[in-house]
Amino acid sequence: MSPIHHLEEDTLISLLQKKDQRAFNYLYDHYAGALYGLVLRIVTLKEYADEVLQNVFIKIWKHIDSFDAARGKLYTWIINIARNAALDYIKSKGVQNEQKNQSLPDIVDAKEKHNFSVSTQVDHIGFKNVLNELRAEWKELIEMAYYEGYTQQEIAEKLNIPLGTVKTRTRGALLELKKILKEYQY
Incomplete structure (x- = not known):
């Protein structure tokens, strides 16, 4: 199965709705960087951002049938999924409890790493x-x-x-x- 190099948005959506694996790979290759940058900016820690990004792509795969082109672009829809997933993650009780139990140097270090990471992320859009x-x-x-x-x-x-x-x-x-x-x- 050879990779897809270019897809128009309508074709991509149609293939994703048919659960085409190559279309999903295309989606990941072309949008993961931008989504990851957004998630990392909200979540701040790389290991948690990786987990959230994985969940975002699972949600996209499972719920692509709910996408409505009349309401907006695919990119807008997936960026909102990523944003909401990241916000849900940081507002979850487990994360909030973990942050409360974190020592001050860890929090400061995480913020410094976050600022560096975000500033060095490629801004795809x-x-x-x-x-x-x-x-x-x-x-x-x-x-x-x-x-x-x-x-x-x-x-x-x-x-x-x-x-x-x-x-x-x-x-x-x-x-x-x-x-x-x-x-x-x-």
């Missing part, structure tokens, strides 16, 4: 460039909500600004992201 085009206050909100998993209420408390301001800025940021992404033609 150029999303860092897109985020950098946002105003600083919008960029901060998107990073806190999307990558760090904060709710709008938590962001308001952490930044000491009204919840309404967080909601308004988030909406502005999302509208601007949509405009920027159209320019990039993602």
